[in-house]
Amino acid sequence: MTAPRHVLILGGTSGIAVATARLFAAEGAVIGLAGRDAARLAEVAADLTARGASAVPLFPLDLATEAEPAAQLAAMRDAMGGLDDVLLAYGMMGPQAEDERDATTARRTLDVNFTSAALWALAAAALIEAQGRGGLIVLGSVAGDRGRRKNFVYGAAKAGIAALMEGIAHRFGRPGAPPGLRAVLVKPGPTRTAMTAGMDREGGSWAEPEDVARIIRRAADKGGPIVYAPGRWRWIMLVIRHLPARIFNRLDI
Amino acid sequence: MSTARGLETSALTSWGRTLRAPQLVFAPSWRDELPGALRAAVAARPGHGVLPMGLRRSYGDSGLNPEGAVLLTPALDRTIAFDPATRLLRAEAGLSLAALLAWIVPRGFFLPVTPGTRHVTLGGAVANDVHGKNHHGAGTFGRWVRALGLLRSDGTALELRPGDPLLAATIGGLGLTGLVTWVELELLPIASSVMQVEDEVFEDLDGFFRLAEASAGWDYTVAWVDCLAKGAALGRGIFSRGRHAAAGGLRAVEPPGLLRMPMDAPGFALNRLTLGAFNALYLAMGRRRSGRVRQVPYLPFFYPLDGIAQWNRLYGRRGFFQYQSVVPPAAQREATRAMLTAIAQAGEGSFLAVLKTFGPLPSPGLLSFPMEGTTLALDFANRGAPTLALLARLDAIVREAGGRLYPAKDGRMPAAMFRAGYPAWEGFQEHMDPHFSSAFWRRVAQP
Ligand SMILES: Cc1cc2nc3c(=O)[nH]c(=O)nc-3n(C[C@H](O)[C@H](O)[C@H](O)COP(=O)(O)OP(=O)(O)OC[C@H]3O[C@@H](n4cnc5c(N)ncnc54)[C@H](O)[C@@H]3O)c2cc1C
Numbered sequence: 230m231t232a233p234r235h236v237l238i239l240g241g242t243s244g245i246a247v248a249t250a251r252l253f254a255a256e257g258a259v260i261g262l263a264g265r266d267a268a269r270l271a272e273v274a275a276d277l278t279a280r281g282a283s284a285v286p287l288f289p290l291d292l293a294t295e296a297e298p299a300a301q302l303a304a305m306r307d308a309m310g311g312l313d314d315v316l317l318a319y320g321m322m323g324p325q326a327e328d329e330r331d332a333t334t335a336r337r338t339l340d341v342n343f344t345s346a347a348l349w350a351l352a353a354a355a356l357i358e359a360q361g362r363g364g365l366i367v368l369g370s371v372a373g374d375r376g377r378r379k380n381f382v383y384g385a386a387k388a389g390i391a392a393l394m395e396g397i398a399h400r401f402g403r404p405g406a407p408p409g410l411r412a413v414l415v416k417p418g419p420t421r422t423a424m425t426a427g428m429d430r431e432g433g434s435w436a437e438p439e440d441v442a443r444i445i446r447r448a449a450d451k452g453g454p455i456v457y458a459p460g461r462w463r464w465i466m467l468v469i470r471h472l473p474a475r476i477f478n479r480l481d482i
Numbered sequence: 483m484s485t486a487r488g489l490e491t492s493a494l495t496s497w498g499r500t501l502r503a504p505q506l507v508f509a510p511s512w513r514d515e516l517p518g519a520l521r522a523a524v525a526a527r528p529g530h531g532v533l534p535m536g537l538r539r540s541y542g543d544s545g546l547n548p549e550g551a552v553l554l555t556p557a558l559d560r561t562i563a564f565d566p567a568t569r570l571l572r573a574e575a576g577l578s579l580a581a582l583l584a585w586i587v588p589r590g591f592f593l594p595v596t597p598g599t600r601h602v603t604l605g606g607a608v609a610n611d612v613h614g615k616n617h618h619g620a621g622t623f624g625r626w627v628r629a630l631g632l633l634r635s636d637g638t639a640l641e642l643r644p645g646d647p648l649l650a651a652t653i654g655g656l657g658l659t660g661l662v663t664w665v666e667l668e669l670l671p672i673a674s675s676v677m678q679v680e681d682e683v684f685e686d687l688d689g690f691f692r693l694a695e696a697s698a699g700w701d702y703t704v705a706w707v708d709c710l711a712k713g714a715a716l717g718r719g720i721f722s723r724g725r726h727a728a729a730g731g732l733r734a735v736e737p738p739g740l741l742r743m744p745m746d747a748p749g750f751a752l753n754r755l756t757l758g759a760f761n762a763l764y765l766a767m768g769r770r771r772s773g774r775v776r777q778v779p780y781l782p783f784f785y786p787l788d789g790i791a792q793w794n795r796l797y798g799r800r801g802f803f804q805y806q807s808v809v810p811p812a813a814q815r816e817a818t819r820a821m822l823t824a825i826a827q828a829g830e831g832s833f834l835a836v837l838k839t840f841g842p843l844p845s846p847g848l849l850s851f852p853m854e855g856t857t858l859a860l861d862f863a864n865r866g867a868p869t870l871a872l873l874a875r876l877d878a879i880v881r882e883a884g885g886r887l888y889p890a891k892d893g894r895m896p897a898a899m900f901r902a903g904y905p906a907w908e909g910f911q912e913h914m915d916p917h918f919s920s921a922f923w924r925r926v927a928q929p
Contacts (some may be wrong), residue, residue, distance in 0.1 A: 242512075244511070244557075247560075251585075255585060255588075264868075268514060269512055269514070270759040272513065272560055272562075272628070273560065275560065275561065275562050275563060276560035276561045279561035279562075279563060279564035280561065280585050281569075281585070281589075419908075423557060
């Protein structure tokens with residue numbers, strides 16, 4: 230028997246996070262779940278336990294407003310009895326029109342998806358580097374690849390996280406750094422989760438959370454610093470990024 | 483978002499795709515959102531009420547609520563508790579049988595009863611009290627339900643157990659008694675995910691009944707019939723029987739890359755000619771392996787069609803009807819013969835014509851479909867008037883035999899046909915939630 234993997238999920242009730250946690254649960258992992266809603270975390274924990282997780286410690290806290298991520302992370306690691314991977318999966322997406330109209334709403338979108346996520350990612354990177362091994366996986370979005378009128382405020386926050394994660398991966402990969410460090414940004418395309426429940430989700434561009442979860446699970450072991458989920462989005466976004474503005478502006482995407 | 487206000491769409495059809503109509507969709511993800519979503523759904527469509535909706539594998543209109551509200555459950559897919567010692571699994575009603583199998587099979591458990599597709603929810607399996615190939619030994623799905631949670635539109639959350647009249651109404655209750663929030667099911671222990679299977683060709687209908695009687699010792703039995711065969715060959719087909727093997731490992735087996743119907747097939751793809759060619763080929767294949775016991779993985783044995791996503795598009799834009807009947811033992815031979823004769827004469831019917839005998843175990847639901855006798859199930863492409871005329875002829879045969887039709891597969895039976903087949907329907911009404919409704923129910927109960 231190998232020792233169970235210790236995986237901490239920040240945003241343990243997100244649809245993609247739950248699907249990923251189930252894959253780790255089937256392997257008998259210890260899965261820490263952090264998030265705002267204690268009752269819902271407990272429901273996810275029951276599910277993961279039934280599916281084979283060794284233990285599912287819960288950390289109810291508001292990740293978006295937490296001021297001491299480094300201290301919190303250290304405490305969570307101790308409570309879990311170790312830490313191999315941190316998966317940062319929380320986020321929110323409101324209607325873009327409200328972000329454009331109302332500064333408070335826009336600030337919230339940016340704070341949750343960028344500022345707080347960046348601070349947790351930095352703290353996790355520091356902890357992982359200090360222990361000399363571990364993986365940090367952060368959920369970005371294809372929305373961060375090019376500002377589109379439908380969701381560029383959310384997209385801007387995700388673009389910021391992308392730059393931050395590239396920087397962390399760059400740092401982890403520098404000559405002389407411990408070999409057991411991983412930093413990966415996973416960029417899902419549109420996925421059928423609760424976050425997108427209000428949208429028209431028919432059509433082939435939508436993925437199931439399970440598809441994205443399998444890619445995240447693989448990214449925890451191998452793959453580059455940027456992983457698209459599903460992989461075809463790498464090529465789609467390559468094209469979209471390089472469309473000349475006069476064509477891009479006509480597209481209602 | 484849509485938990486509070488709902489989303490209007492005409493995109494949600496059932497498996498047969500004959501009915502397209504706008505519905506207001508609510509899609510909650512958490513148990514704590516359910517009371518609010520239900521309240522909002524009821525308030526939004528006062529005249530039409532609300533209907534729970536699973537993975538939409540029902541064929542006709544029993545899972546649809548046109549102009550009304552529907553509450554989608556598949557996001558509610560969490561396990562609540564599992565005890566390998568008692569084999570009791572409690573999970574939210576939106577959990578699919580496919581997702582459940584993926585993690586219980588490696589642990590040595592199986593579904594006590596499963597329909598022919600695994601893409602159905604626990605709630606949907608309860609609401610239609612589904613049956614499988616092991617009906618003769620295991621009865622229906624509802625017999626294995628040990629408890630369930632029911633949320634009524636007035637906000638009361640009930641925990642129902644066998645013996646409770648409301649449970650008897652809810653099993654097979656077509657989603658009309660309230661929202662099933664969770665289900666506790668007794669699982670079947672298995673030693674292997676491999677199936678031992680034997681196929682046997684039979685040359686006529688009597689051959690089928692002989693094999694069915696001789697196969698009572700097998701856990702799973704079902705037969706495919708050549709619905710175009712006439713005269714002496716009427717009712718010929720392939721009988722297949724199976725059981726869980728004692729060895730061979732426990733594998734969840736993810737299907738390798740799914741085949742998918744890329745678009746609706748043009749209306750001419752399925753005709754007498756292609757059907758005849760398919761049936762001849764299939765029978766020849768059956769003859770080659772007749773009488774040989776094979777070891778096969780459980781997925782293709784239980785779910786032969788799940789390998790082709792959206793195969794329902796084979797029937798083209800106008801969709802199709804399934805017709806599944808059951809007739810009691812006293813009349814089963816004549817009635818089945820009469821139906822197959824009518825179908826062969828009309829030259830309609832489908833690749834998949836399925837014949838099985840149901841055993842005597844009583845079904846627990848007031849409106850459960852299975853009863854002792856013979857069940858025949860076929861798909862019919864929707865060709866309009868001629869198709870409906872043929873189905874009406876079949877209705878007459880089934881009624882005459884004292885049989886009934888399966889609401890989950892129905893999109894057209896007349897009210898009188900339903901009432902004749904389900905005499906408990908009037909008593910059922912007193913258990914209904916006053917704010918739940920469906921197209922099917924409005925059609926059969928209120929004309
Ligand atoms: C290829 C194929 C093979 C099949 N083989 C079989 C078979 O062998 N045996 C058999 O019995 N059936 C069979 N079926 C039919 C299928 O098992 C049933 O229609 C099943 O009920 C579908 O479940 P669903 O989750 O898709 O529910 P839906 O079709 O979405 O809904 C079915 C009913 O359940 C109700 N419902 C759903 N969720 C809830 C809930 N949470 N609370 C209350 N009510 C709810 C709905 O209101 C509706 O009345 C087959 C279907 C297909 C497509």
